[in-house]
Amino acid sequence: MTLPLTFEPATPADDVYTVSDITAEVGRAIQRSARSLWVRAEISEYKAYSSGHHYFTLRDARSQMRCVMWKHDARRLTLRPEAGMEVFVLGRASYWEEKGEFRFTVTAMLPSADLGAAHRELERVRALLKADGLLAPERKRPLPRFPETIAVVTSTDGAALRDIITVTRRRWPCARLLVVGAKVQGDGAPATLARALKLVNRLPGVDLCIIGRGGGARDDLAGFNSELVCRALAEVRVPTISAVGHETDVSLSDLVADHRAATPSAAAEAAVPDCQEVMRGLRDLAVRLSHGLRRRTSLAEERLARCSDRSRMALEQLLERRQHQLERLAAQLDALSPLRVLERGYAVAQDGNDRVLRGVEDFRAGLAFRLRLADGRVSARVEQEET
Amino acid sequence: MSKRKVVSEPTLADDLARLETLVRQLEQDDVELDEALALFEEGVKHLRAARERLTAAEARVQQVLEQADGELSISDFNA
Numbered sequence: 001m002t003l004p005l006t007f008e009p010a011t012p013a014d015d016v017y018t019v020s021d022i023t024a025e026v027g028r029a030i031q032r033s034a035r036s037l038w039v040r041a042e043i044s045e046y047k048a049y050s051s052g053h054h055y056f057t058l059r060d061a062r063s064q065m066r067c068v069m070w071k072h073d074a075r076r077l078t079l080r081p082e083a084g085m086e087v088f089v090l091g092r093a094s095y096w097e098e099k100g101e102f103r104f105t106v107t108a109m110l111p112s113a114d115l116g117a118a119h120r121e122l123e124r125v126r127a128l129l130k131a132d133g134l135l136a137p138e139r140k141r142p143l144p145r146f147p148e149t150i151a152v153v154t155s156t157d158g159a160a161l162r163d164i165i166t167v168t169r170r171r172w173p174c175a176r177l178l179v180v181g182a183k184v185q186g187d188g189a190p191a192t193l194a195r196a197l198k199l200v201n202r203l204p205g206v207d208l209c210i211i212g213r214g215g216g217a218r219d220d221l222a223g224f225n226s227e228l229v230c231r232a233l234a235e236v237r238v239p240t241i242s243a244v245g246h247e248t249d250v251s252l253s254d255l256v257a258d259h260r261a262a263t264p265s266a267a268a269e270a271a272v273p274d275c276q277e278v279m280r281g282l283r284d285l286a287v288r289l290s291h292g293l294r295r296r297t298s299l300a301e302e303r304l305a306r307c308s309d310r311s312r313m314a315l316e317q318l319l320e321r322r323q324h325q326l327e328r329l330a331a332q333l334d335a336l337s338p339l340r341v342l343e344r345g346y347a348v349a350q351d352g353n354d355r356v357l358r359g360v361e362d363f364r365a366g367l368a369f370r371l372r373l374a375d376g377r378v379s380a381r382v383e384q385e386e387t
Numbered sequence: 388m389s390k391r392k393v394v395s396e397p398t399l400a401d402d403l404a405r406l407e408t409l410v411r412q413l414e415q416d417d418v419e420l421d422e423a424l425a426l427f428e429e430g431v432k433h434l435r436a437a438r439e440r441l442t443a444a445e446a447r448v449q450q451v452l453e454q455a456d457g458e459l460s461i462s463d464f465n466a
Binding site for chain 1: 424
């Protein structure tokens with residue numbers, strides 16, 4: 001069978017179209033037939049550019065279409081659209097001639113009463129975790145300041161692990177990383193993640209646990225939103241950091257963990273201190289320690305000096321007092337001295353042994369004795385006893 | 388192997404925390420001289436221990452594997 005020819009291949013010149021002719025014609029056709037309509041769909045990718053324009057994809061079970069929401073419409077949004085959310089949008093079909101692409105231009109967006117399926121599951125698990133108190137802020141434990149052994153639950157060949165190792169080696173070389181491998185995406189990820197977390201509890205001496213993965217599309221984060229993983233994470237007996245590598249989306253593991261980091265690198269930064277800083281702190285402590293002792297010993301020296309000053313003064317005072325006493329006694333002694341009596345003209349008779357001769361019977365005839373006078377002694381002899 | 392790790396061995400955090408306490412005590416005015424000397428000596432001990440730990444060459448990376456019998460094995464990991 002032969003097809004009827006609609007073109008004359010031999011004479012193309014008159015009927016050749018340019019690309020612009022075609023796109024303009026298609027564009028006109030689309031715009032002519034397009035009217036504003038409401039569409040119910042799930043958002044699968046959403047990107048708000050700094051220009052203010054929003055670009056995203058809407059999908060249902062069979063198809064998808066690319067959408068744009070211009071700045072002046074996006075400004076009026078009352079919800080924060082994100083992938084997985086089911087919404088109602090008002091818009092019309094349009095055509096981007098330069099690219100030859102069909103776009104659905106959205107002018108308004110409302111949350112669907114019935115959220116997207118993934119979103120619903122997430123909310124279900126979140127509610128369960130919340131009911132069990134696993135999301136309570138008071139459950140959050142502080143991270144250890146100087147962790148020595150850190151368990152890392154992630155894929156052994158992912159960028160996440162490489163980043164964590166690099167940052168830890170740079171900042172905190174005294175750490176030991178214990179890697180517990182797990183599947184972080186796809187089927188079976190929740191089970192291996194949960195098993196790895198349980199295994200962490202059997203490791204001795206672990207100070208901290210990081211669970212994470214590098215950035216990925218939303219569907220790939222399902223493991224970190226699973227109830228199994230979140231409950232296992234809550235049961236880890238050391239403080240935990242969740243780093244699922246997604247700036248915009250928060251996974252449920254982020255909410256259950258004690259600390260949330262935007263990326264695995266950020267998790268390592270939060271986990272370990274900077275060794276140089278700690279060294280500086282240590283030097284400060286060393287200085288304070290020696291200053292403390294020096295201050296204390298100089299205090300003792302001062303006190304000692306003060307003590308010796310005081311005791312010298314006390315001694316001097318005592319000496320002075322004693323001296324006065326001595327002088328007083330000397331004066332009294334002087335008054336009582338027999339020499340004073342002798343000065344008045346008396347004499348004392350003493351025998352050769354300096355014994356004082358007190359009575360007549362002491363003077364036997366012929367006895368040699370001495371008379372002691374105020375200015376000296378005189379030898380004498382008894383010539384005759386008087387009767 | 389690490390199962391036999393002595394639990395009572397002070398950690399870096401222990402050393403640093405104790406050191407901070409000792410320094411603060413030493414900085415009090417009412418500490419006796421012999422007490423001050425004892426605080427200083429203990430402080431130097433913790434200072435040395437902490438410094439030794441901090442000057443480790445490079446972070447060690449090890450991989451934990453669960454054997455078929457449920458036992459854990461820890462071996463060096465090459466990234």
